[in-house]
Amino acid sequence: MSEKKYTYEIDAVTFQLQEPYDFAWLTKLGVVFKVFDQQDSGNLSFGVEKEGQKFFVKFAGAKPLTFDGNPLDAISRLIEAIPLYNELKSKSLINLVSHFEVGTGYAAVFEWFAGECLHSHWLFAGEAKLSHPESPFYRYKHLSVEQRLASLDVIFSFHELVELQGYVAVDFYDGSILYDFANDETRICDIDFYRLKPTVNDLGENFWGSSRFKSPEEFILDAPIDEVTNVFNMGATAFVLLGGASDRSFAKWEASKAQYDVASRAVSLEREERFQSVAAFKLAWDETGSI
Missing domain, CATH: 1.10.510.10 (Transferase(Phosphotransferase) domain 1)
Known part of the structure:
Protein backbone atom coordinates (compact mmCIF):
# COMPACT_ATOMS: atom_id res chain seq x y z
CA MET A 1 0.00 0.00 0.00
CA SER A 2 1.31 3.42 -0.97
CA GLU A 3 2.57 5.69 1.82
CA LYS A 4 1.82 8.76 -0.27
CA LYS A 5 -1.37 10.55 0.75
CA TYR A 6 -3.44 13.01 -1.22
CA THR A 7 -5.75 15.19 0.85
CA TYR A 8 -9.10 16.46 -0.45
CA GLU A 9 -11.39 19.08 1.02
CA ILE A 10 -14.83 19.15 -0.59
CA ASP A 11 -17.49 21.33 1.02
CA ALA A 12 -17.84 20.05 4.61
CA VAL A 13 -15.61 16.98 4.37
CA THR A 14 -11.91 16.12 4.29
CA PHE A 15 -10.46 12.78 3.25
CA GLN A 16 -7.26 11.23 1.91
CA LEU A 17 -6.47 8.90 -0.97
CA GLN A 18 -3.43 6.92 -2.10
CA GLU A 19 -3.61 8.41 -5.60
CA PRO A 20 -5.02 11.66 -6.99
CA TYR A 21 -8.54 11.70 -8.43
CA ASP A 22 -10.76 14.38 -9.97
CA PHE A 23 -14.00 14.82 -8.03
CA ALA A 24 -15.45 17.68 -10.09
CA TRP A 25 -18.34 15.36 -10.98
CA LEU A 26 -19.29 14.96 -7.32
CA THR A 27 -19.98 18.63 -6.65
CA LYS A 28 -22.47 18.63 -9.52
CA LEU A 29 -24.60 16.22 -7.48
CA GLY A 30 -24.92 18.65 -4.57
CA VAL A 31 -23.19 19.85 -1.43
CA VAL A 32 -21.10 17.12 0.19
CA PHE A 33 -21.85 16.89 3.92
CA LYS A 34 -20.42 13.48 4.84
CA VAL A 35 -17.73 11.08 3.68
CA PHE A 36 -17.23 7.36 4.36
CA ASP A 37 -13.59 6.73 3.47
CA GLN A 38 -12.57 3.85 5.74
CA GLN A 39 -13.96 0.95 3.73
CA ASP A 40 -11.65 -1.88 2.64
CA SER A 41 -13.99 -2.66 -0.29
CA GLY A 42 -12.44 0.07 -2.43
CA ASN A 43 -15.66 2.09 -2.38
CA LEU A 44 -15.66 5.71 -1.31
CA SER A 45 -19.08 7.01 -0.26
CA PHE A 46 -20.54 10.45 0.32
CA GLY A 47 -23.61 12.13 1.67
CA VAL A 48 -24.71 14.95 -0.65
CA GLU A 49 -27.59 17.41 -0.50
CA LYS A 50 -29.22 19.23 -3.39
CA GLU A 51 -32.34 21.39 -3.25
CA GLY A 52 -33.29 20.04 0.17
CA GLN A 53 -32.90 16.39 -0.80
CA LYS A 54 -30.15 14.17 0.56
CA PHE A 55 -28.50 11.29 -1.27
CA PHE A 56 -25.92 8.59 -0.53
CA VAL A 57 -23.34 8.25 -3.31
CA LYS A 58 -21.24 5.09 -3.52
CA PHE A 59 -18.23 5.45 -5.81
CA ALA A 60 -15.61 2.99 -7.05
CA GLY A 61 -12.52 4.00 -9.00
CA ALA A 62 -10.34 5.83 -6.49
CA LYS A 63 -7.90 4.31 -3.97
CA PRO A 64 -8.91 4.97 -0.35
CA LEU A 65 -6.13 4.62 2.23
CA THR A 66 -7.67 1.41 3.59
CA PHE A 67 -7.88 -0.28 0.18
CA ASP A 68 -5.05 -2.53 -0.99
CA GLY A 69 -6.78 -3.94 -4.07
CA ASN A 70 -7.22 -2.88 -7.68
CA PRO A 71 -9.78 -0.10 -8.28
CA LEU A 72 -10.87 -1.90 -11.45
CA ASP A 73 -12.05 -4.82 -9.30
CA ALA A 74 -14.03 -2.44 -7.07
CA ILE A 75 -15.61 -0.89 -10.17
CA SER A 76 -16.61 -4.31 -11.52
CA ARG A 77 -18.12 -5.32 -8.18
CA LEU A 78 -20.18 -2.14 -7.97
CA ILE A 79 -21.46 -2.46 -11.55
CA GLU A 80 -22.36 -6.12 -10.96
CA ALA A 81 -24.22 -5.17 -7.76
CA ILE A 82 -26.58 -2.70 -9.46
CA PRO A 83 -29.14 -5.32 -10.63
CA LEU A 84 -29.40 -6.63 -7.05
CA TYR A 85 -30.93 -3.37 -5.83
CA ASN A 86 -33.58 -3.63 -8.53
CA GLU A 87 -34.27 -7.36 -8.24
CA LEU A 88 -34.47 -7.21 -4.43
CA LYS A 89 -36.17 -3.82 -4.22
CA SER A 90 -38.00 -3.50 -0.91
CA LYS A 91 -39.04 -0.84 1.58
CA SER A 92 -36.49 -2.51 3.87
CA LEU A 93 -33.60 -1.93 1.44
CA ILE A 94 -31.95 1.39 0.66
CA ASN A 95 -33.40 2.70 -2.61
CA LEU A 96 -31.22 3.00 -5.71
CA VAL A 97 -31.98 6.22 -7.62
CA SER A 98 -29.42 6.18 -10.43
CA HIS A 99 -26.05 4.85 -11.47
CA PHE A 100 -23.55 5.97 -14.07
CA GLU A 101 -19.99 5.89 -15.33
CA VAL A 102 -17.95 8.87 -14.21
CA GLY A 103 -14.40 9.47 -15.39
CA THR A 104 -12.56 6.19 -14.94
CA GLY A 105 -14.93 5.08 -12.19
CA TYR A 106 -18.56 4.27 -11.47
CA ALA A 107 -21.12 5.81 -9.12
CA ALA A 108 -24.39 4.59 -7.62
CA VAL A 109 -26.78 7.10 -6.06
CA PHE A 110 -29.23 6.07 -3.35
CA GLU A 111 -31.90 7.89 -1.38
CA TRP A 112 -30.44 9.04 1.93
CA PHE A 113 -31.68 7.13 4.96
CA ALA A 114 -31.17 8.83 8.32
CA GLY A 115 -30.02 5.63 10.00
Whole structure:
Protein backbone atom coordinates (compact mmCIF):
# COMPACT_ATOMS: atom_id res chain seq x y z
CA MET A 1 0.00 0.00 0.00
CA SER A 2 1.31 3.42 -0.97
CA GLU A 3 2.57 5.69 1.82
CA LYS A 4 1.82 8.76 -0.27
CA LYS A 5 -1.37 10.55 0.75
CA TYR A 6 -3.44 13.01 -1.22
CA THR A 7 -5.75 15.19 0.85
CA TYR A 8 -9.10 16.46 -0.45
CA GLU A 9 -11.39 19.08 1.02
CA ILE A 10 -14.83 19.15 -0.59
CA ASP A 11 -17.49 21.33 1.02
CA ALA A 12 -17.84 20.05 4.61
CA VAL A 13 -15.61 16.98 4.37
CA THR A 14 -11.91 16.12 4.29
CA PHE A 15 -10.46 12.78 3.25
CA GLN A 16 -7.26 11.23 1.91
CA LEU A 17 -6.47 8.90 -0.97
CA GLN A 18 -3.43 6.92 -2.10
CA GLU A 19 -3.61 8.41 -5.60
CA PRO A 20 -5.02 11.66 -6.99
CA TYR A 21 -8.54 11.70 -8.43
CA ASP A 22 -10.76 14.38 -9.97
CA PHE A 23 -14.00 14.82 -8.03
CA ALA A 24 -15.45 17.68 -10.09
CA TRP A 25 -18.34 15.36 -10.98
CA LEU A 26 -19.29 14.96 -7.32
CA THR A 27 -19.98 18.63 -6.65
CA LYS A 28 -22.47 18.63 -9.52
CA LEU A 29 -24.60 16.22 -7.48
CA GLY A 30 -24.92 18.65 -4.57
CA VAL A 31 -23.19 19.85 -1.43
CA VAL A 32 -21.10 17.12 0.19
CA PHE A 33 -21.85 16.89 3.92
CA LYS A 34 -20.42 13.48 4.84
CA VAL A 35 -17.73 11.08 3.68
CA PHE A 36 -17.23 7.36 4.36
CA ASP A 37 -13.59 6.73 3.47
CA GLN A 38 -12.57 3.85 5.74
CA GLN A 39 -13.96 0.95 3.73
CA ASP A 40 -11.65 -1.88 2.64
CA SER A 41 -13.99 -2.66 -0.29
CA GLY A 42 -12.44 0.07 -2.43
CA ASN A 43 -15.66 2.09 -2.38
CA LEU A 44 -15.66 5.71 -1.31
CA SER A 45 -19.08 7.01 -0.26
CA PHE A 46 -20.54 10.45 0.32
CA GLY A 47 -23.61 12.13 1.67
CA VAL A 48 -24.71 14.95 -0.65
CA GLU A 49 -27.59 17.41 -0.50
CA LYS A 50 -29.22 19.23 -3.39
CA GLU A 51 -32.34 21.39 -3.25
CA GLY A 52 -33.29 20.04 0.17
CA GLN A 53 -32.90 16.39 -0.80
CA LYS A 54 -30.15 14.17 0.56
CA PHE A 55 -28.50 11.29 -1.27
CA PHE A 56 -25.92 8.59 -0.53
CA VAL A 57 -23.34 8.25 -3.31
CA LYS A 58 -21.24 5.09 -3.52
CA PHE A 59 -18.23 5.45 -5.81
CA ALA A 60 -15.61 2.99 -7.05
CA GLY A 61 -12.52 4.00 -9.00
CA ALA A 62 -10.34 5.83 -6.49
CA LYS A 63 -7.90 4.31 -3.97
CA PRO A 64 -8.91 4.97 -0.35
CA LEU A 65 -6.13 4.62 2.23
CA THR A 66 -7.67 1.41 3.59
CA PHE A 67 -7.88 -0.28 0.18
CA ASP A 68 -5.05 -2.53 -0.99
CA GLY A 69 -6.78 -3.94 -4.07
CA ASN A 70 -7.22 -2.88 -7.68
CA PRO A 71 -9.78 -0.10 -8.28
CA LEU A 72 -10.87 -1.90 -11.45
CA ASP A 73 -12.05 -4.82 -9.30
CA ALA A 74 -14.03 -2.44 -7.07
CA ILE A 75 -15.61 -0.89 -10.17
CA SER A 76 -16.61 -4.31 -11.52
CA ARG A 77 -18.12 -5.32 -8.18
CA LEU A 78 -20.18 -2.14 -7.97
CA ILE A 79 -21.46 -2.46 -11.55
CA GLU A 80 -22.36 -6.12 -10.96
CA ALA A 81 -24.22 -5.17 -7.76
CA ILE A 82 -26.58 -2.70 -9.46
CA PRO A 83 -29.14 -5.32 -10.63
CA LEU A 84 -29.40 -6.63 -7.05
CA TYR A 85 -30.93 -3.37 -5.83
CA ASN A 86 -33.58 -3.63 -8.53
CA GLU A 87 -34.27 -7.36 -8.24
CA LEU A 88 -34.47 -7.21 -4.43
CA LYS A 89 -36.17 -3.82 -4.22
CA SER A 90 -38.00 -3.50 -0.91
CA LYS A 91 -39.04 -0.84 1.58
CA SER A 92 -36.49 -2.51 3.87
CA LEU A 93 -33.60 -1.93 1.44
CA ILE A 94 -31.95 1.39 0.66
CA ASN A 95 -33.40 2.70 -2.61
CA LEU A 96 -31.22 3.00 -5.71
CA VAL A 97 -31.98 6.22 -7.62
CA SER A 98 -29.42 6.18 -10.43
CA HIS A 99 -26.05 4.85 -11.47
CA PHE A 100 -23.55 5.97 -14.07
CA GLU A 101 -19.99 5.89 -15.33
CA VAL A 102 -17.95 8.87 -14.21
CA GLY A 103 -14.40 9.47 -15.39
CA THR A 104 -12.56 6.19 -14.94
CA GLY A 105 -14.93 5.08 -12.19
CA TYR A 106 -18.56 4.27 -11.47
CA ALA A 107 -21.12 5.81 -9.12
CA ALA A 108 -24.39 4.59 -7.62
CA VAL A 109 -26.78 7.10 -6.06
CA PHE A 110 -29.23 6.07 -3.35
CA GLU A 111 -31.90 7.89 -1.38
CA TRP A 112 -30.44 9.04 1.93
CA PHE A 113 -31.68 7.13 4.96
CA ALA A 114 -31.17 8.83 8.32
CA GLY A 115 -30.02 5.63 10.00
CA GLU A 116 -26.74 4.77 11.67
CA CYS A 117 -24.62 1.75 10.80
CA LEU A 118 -24.48 -0.79 13.63
CA HIS A 119 -20.86 -1.58 12.77
CA SER A 120 -19.40 1.93 12.56
CA HIS A 121 -15.80 0.71 12.76
CA TRP A 122 -14.47 4.01 11.41
CA LEU A 123 -15.77 5.78 14.55
CA PHE A 124 -16.02 3.06 17.19
CA ALA A 125 -13.45 0.32 16.68
CA GLY A 126 -12.91 -2.68 18.93
CA GLU A 127 -14.20 -2.34 22.48
CA ALA A 128 -15.59 1.16 21.79
CA LYS A 129 -18.26 -0.39 19.57
CA LEU A 130 -19.58 -2.33 22.56
CA SER A 131 -19.11 0.18 25.34
CA HIS A 132 -19.00 3.77 24.08
CA PRO A 133 -22.34 5.46 24.87
CA GLU A 134 -22.39 7.16 21.45
CA SER A 135 -21.70 3.95 19.52
CA PRO A 136 -24.72 3.00 17.37
CA PHE A 137 -24.27 -0.64 18.34
CA TYR A 138 -24.15 0.19 22.05
CA ARG A 139 -27.28 2.34 21.74
CA TYR A 140 -29.04 -0.35 19.72
CA LYS A 141 -28.25 -2.98 22.36
CA HIS A 142 -29.82 -0.67 24.94
CA LEU A 143 -33.11 -0.48 23.07
CA SER A 144 -35.94 -2.54 24.51
CA VAL A 145 -36.13 -6.19 23.52
CA GLU A 146 -39.42 -5.38 21.76
CA GLN A 147 -37.76 -2.72 19.61
CA ARG A 148 -34.97 -5.09 18.65
CA LEU A 149 -37.42 -7.88 17.86
CA ALA A 150 -39.27 -5.53 15.52
CA SER A 151 -35.93 -4.64 13.91
CA LEU A 152 -35.04 -8.32 13.51
CA ASP A 153 -38.41 -8.93 11.87
CA VAL A 154 -37.43 -6.46 9.13
CA ILE A 155 -34.12 -8.28 8.63
CA PHE A 156 -35.69 -11.76 8.56
CA SER A 157 -38.53 -10.65 6.26
CA PHE A 158 -36.11 -9.11 3.80
CA HIS A 159 -34.06 -12.29 3.64
CA GLU A 160 -37.21 -14.33 3.15
CA LEU A 161 -37.76 -12.12 0.07
CA VAL A 162 -34.13 -12.68 -0.99
CA GLU A 163 -34.75 -16.42 -0.82
CA LEU A 164 -38.04 -16.15 -2.70
CA GLN A 165 -36.33 -14.25 -5.51
CA GLY A 166 -33.75 -17.03 -5.92
CA TYR A 167 -30.84 -15.22 -4.29
CA VAL A 168 -28.60 -15.92 -1.31
CA ALA A 169 -27.17 -13.35 1.06
CA VAL A 170 -23.38 -13.10 1.04
CA ASP A 171 -21.43 -10.84 3.40
CA PHE A 172 -24.45 -9.86 5.48
CA TYR A 173 -23.41 -8.66 8.94
CA ASP A 174 -24.17 -5.80 11.34
CA GLY A 175 -22.37 -3.43 8.98
CA SER A 176 -25.27 -4.07 6.59
CA ILE A 177 -27.84 -2.83 9.13
CA LEU A 178 -28.86 0.81 9.45
CA TYR A 179 -31.05 1.93 12.35
CA ASP A 180 -32.88 5.24 12.62
CA PHE A 181 -33.12 5.81 16.38
CA ALA A 182 -35.50 8.77 16.03
CA ASN A 183 -38.11 6.74 14.13
CA ASP A 184 -37.32 3.16 15.21
CA GLU A 185 -36.77 2.16 11.59
CA THR A 186 -34.41 -0.50 10.25
CA ARG A 187 -33.02 -0.57 6.74
CA ILE A 188 -30.65 -2.96 4.95
CA CYS A 189 -27.70 -1.58 2.99
CA ASP A 190 -24.73 -2.98 1.09
CA ILE A 191 -26.06 -6.16 -0.53
CA ASP A 192 -23.34 -5.93 -3.18
CA PHE A 193 -22.13 -9.52 -2.75
CA TYR A 194 -25.51 -11.28 -2.74
CA ARG A 195 -25.70 -13.97 -5.43
CA LEU A 196 -28.14 -15.90 -7.55
CA LYS A 197 -28.54 -19.56 -6.64
CA PRO A 198 -26.94 -21.99 -7.13
CA THR A 199 -23.55 -20.85 -5.92
CA VAL A 200 -20.61 -22.14 -3.93
CA ASN A 201 -17.84 -20.84 -1.73
CA ASP A 202 -15.22 -19.96 -4.33
CA LEU A 203 -12.74 -18.36 -1.91
CA GLY A 204 -12.32 -20.92 0.86
CA GLU A 205 -11.81 -19.60 4.39
CA ASN A 206 -11.53 -16.06 3.03
CA PHE A 207 -15.07 -16.13 1.68
CA TRP A 208 -16.84 -12.80 2.08
CA GLY A 209 -18.32 -12.08 5.50
CA SER A 210 -17.68 -11.51 9.17
CA SER A 211 -16.61 -14.53 11.19
CA ARG A 212 -19.29 -13.61 13.74
CA PHE A 213 -21.97 -14.33 11.13
CA LYS A 214 -20.42 -16.97 8.87
CA SER A 215 -21.56 -20.58 8.79
CA PRO A 216 -19.06 -23.47 8.66
CA GLU A 217 -19.54 -23.82 4.89
CA GLU A 218 -18.47 -20.20 4.44
CA PHE A 219 -14.96 -21.28 5.40
CA ILE A 220 -14.81 -24.32 3.08
CA LEU A 221 -13.83 -24.11 -0.59
CA ASP A 222 -16.53 -25.35 -2.99
CA ALA A 223 -19.12 -25.80 -0.20
CA PRO A 224 -22.69 -24.87 -1.19
CA ILE A 225 -23.83 -21.39 -0.24
CA ASP A 226 -27.62 -21.48 -0.14
CA GLU A 227 -30.76 -20.88 1.90
CA VAL A 228 -29.49 -23.20 4.65
CA THR A 229 -26.39 -21.02 4.87
CA ASN A 230 -28.64 -17.98 5.21
CA VAL A 231 -30.57 -19.67 8.02
CA PHE A 232 -27.28 -19.77 9.93
CA ASN A 233 -26.65 -16.10 9.08
CA MET A 234 -30.08 -15.12 10.44
CA GLY A 235 -29.56 -17.12 13.62
CA ALA A 236 -26.15 -15.52 14.10
CA THR A 237 -27.75 -12.11 13.59
CA ALA A 238 -30.25 -12.86 16.35
CA PHE A 239 -27.39 -13.74 18.71
CA VAL A 240 -25.51 -10.53 17.85
CA LEU A 241 -28.55 -8.30 18.36
CA LEU A 242 -30.24 -10.13 21.24
CA GLY A 243 -27.49 -12.14 22.86
CA GLY A 244 -23.77 -12.44 23.39
CA ALA A 245 -22.76 -12.58 19.69
CA SER A 246 -20.21 -15.42 19.48
CA ASP A 247 -21.10 -16.41 23.05
CA ARG A 248 -24.38 -18.15 22.26
CA SER A 249 -25.18 -19.19 25.81
CA PHE A 250 -28.67 -18.70 27.19
CA ALA A 251 -27.13 -16.64 30.00
CA LYS A 252 -26.37 -13.87 27.49
CA TRP A 253 -29.73 -14.14 25.72
CA GLU A 254 -32.25 -11.34 26.33
CA ALA A 255 -35.41 -12.69 24.68
CA SER A 256 -37.55 -15.78 25.41
CA LYS A 257 -36.40 -19.37 25.75
CA ALA A 258 -38.54 -20.33 22.73
CA GLN A 259 -36.76 -17.71 20.60
CA TYR A 260 -33.42 -18.89 21.94
CA ASP A 261 -34.22 -22.45 20.87
CA VAL A 262 -35.11 -21.32 17.33
CA ALA A 263 -31.94 -19.23 17.01
CA SER A 264 -29.82 -22.07 18.42
CA ARG A 265 -31.18 -24.55 15.89
CA ALA A 266 -30.50 -22.02 13.12
CA VAL A 267 -26.79 -21.88 14.02
CA SER A 268 -26.31 -25.64 14.18
CA LEU A 269 -22.89 -26.56 12.81
CA GLU A 270 -24.47 -29.45 10.90
CA ARG A 271 -26.48 -28.19 7.95
CA GLU A 272 -29.12 -30.93 8.20
CA GLU A 273 -29.91 -29.88 11.77
CA ARG A 274 -30.81 -26.32 10.77
CA PHE A 275 -34.10 -25.13 9.32
CA GLN A 276 -33.91 -25.87 5.61
CA SER A 277 -35.07 -22.44 4.45
CA VAL A 278 -35.26 -18.89 5.74
CA ALA A 279 -39.05 -19.14 5.35
CA ALA A 280 -39.14 -22.18 7.67
CA PHE A 281 -36.87 -20.41 10.15
CA LYS A 282 -39.01 -17.27 10.15
CA LEU A 283 -42.22 -19.30 10.55
CA ALA A 284 -40.76 -21.02 13.63
CA TRP A 285 -39.53 -17.68 14.97
CA ASP A 286 -42.92 -16.03 14.44
CA GLU A 287 -44.67 -18.89 16.19
CA THR A 288 -42.79 -18.00 19.38
CA GLY A 289 -44.81 -14.78 19.47
CA SER A 290 -41.69 -12.69 18.93
CA ILE A 291 -43.49 -9.43 18.12
